[in-house]
Amino acid sequence: MQKIKHIILIGSGKGGVGKSTVAVNLSISLAKQSNKVGLLDADIYGPSIPKMMGIKEKPRLNNEKKLEPFFKYGIKFMSIGSLIPSEKPIIWRAPMVVNALNQLLRDISWEDLDFLIIDLPPGTGDIQLTLSQNLQISGAIIVSTPQEVALEDVRRAINMFKQVKIEIIGMVQNMSYFEDSKKNKIYLLGENNVVEEARKQNLNFLGEIPIVQDISFSSDQGKPISTNEKSEVALKFQEIVYSMKKVLAKQTNQETNIEIN
Ligand SMILES: Nc1ncnc2c1ncn2[C@@H]1O[C@H](COP(=O)(O)OP(=O)(O)O)[C@@H](O)[C@H]1O
Numbered sequence: 001m002q003k004i005k006h007i008i009l010i011g012s013g014k015g016g017v018g019k020s021t022v023a024v025n026l027s028i029s030l031a032k033q034s035n036k037v038g039l040l041d042a043d044i045y046g047p048s049i050p051k052m053m054g055i056k057e058k059p060r061l062n063n064e065k066k067l068e069p070f071f072k073y074g075i076k077f078m079s080i081g082s083l084i085p086s087e088k089p090i091i092w093r094a095p096m097v098v099n100a101l102n103q104l105l106r107d108i109s110w111e112d113l114d115f116l117i118i119d120l121p122p123g124t125g126d127i128q129l130t131l132s133q134n135l136q137i138s139g140a141i142i143v144s145t146p147q148e149v150a151l152e153d154v155r156r157a158i159n160m161f162k163q164v165k166i167e168i169i170g171m172v173q174n175m176s177y178f179e180d181s182k183k184n185k186i187y188l189l190g191e192n193n194v195v196e197e198a199r200k201q202n203l204n205f206l207g208e209i210p211i212v213q214d215i216s217f218s219s220d221q222g223k224p225i226s227t228n229e230k231s232e233v234a235l236k237f238q239e240i241v242y243s244m245k246k247v248l249a250k251q252t253n254q255e256t257n258i259e260i261n
């Protein structure tokens with residue numbers, strides 16, 4: 001049996017809001033804080049972790065016929081994208097998708113982990129349901145831009161997590177603002193609407209990430225920004241990790257309290 005202390009889902013309503021970017025950088029930040037981290041790209045419709053982590057190879061089977069995760073920048077990772085031909089459109093019906101995911105979960109040799117971060121596909125579909133039924137999830141982190149059209153989908157995602165009884169650890173506001181050469185903040189997608197939404201929904205706000213060219217460029221080069229020790233944005237990801245750990249610590253205390261009472 002592999003022991004995984006915390007399984008964390010990274011979700012959103014919409015695609016393109018920075019879910020994978022946050023999943024990758026949080027994973028690397030966690031590893032920098034001496035945690036054993038696995039990252040699973042479960043976005044069957046648009047797997048982007050291999051590209052972001054700079055991996056082109058196919059995964060290998062070990063002696064026990066299990067998939068050996070890749071290891072780079074201090075984290076283990078596996079992507080559904082490494083197991084399917086990249087150019088083919090994936091017109092899989094729901095049961096096939098669910099089967100593929102179940103197999104992926106069973107057959108990866110993670111060994112013991114402190115954190116398994118799962119990058120979900122956008123939306124509120126079968127993948128989310130399968131995971132919540134088959135795994136003991138510590139909680140979900142919801143990523144959104146401050147744009148109203150993104151938040152509409154986020155509300156659906158929040159409701160889905162509530163329905164399947166997955167605790168929401170908190171929200172992250174990505175693409176919060178752009179800083180011009182004079183350090184003025186320009187709110188391209190709306191000002192702090194995710195902060196406001198978290199408040200309204202009584203959810204924790206975990207932190208924000210500005211729009212920064214280094215984030216998208218480093219992703220495309222397969223070397224996520226958090227690998228850069230000097231980057232200010234890397235610090236922002238570290239802060240989100242601290243907030244997340246605080247929430248998890250409280251959760252664990254509550255569970256203990258329940259046992260004592
Ligand atoms: N804060 C940011 N600043 C600049 N570019 C970003 C930022 N967050 C994400 N991106 C870029 O936006 C695109 C979408 O991000 P991605 O993480 O793939 O979103 P999702 O997984 O939600 O579909 C990517 O090209 C990524 O590099």
Ligand SMILES: [Mg+2]
Pocket residue numbers: 019020021043046048119
């Ligand atoms: Mg993605």
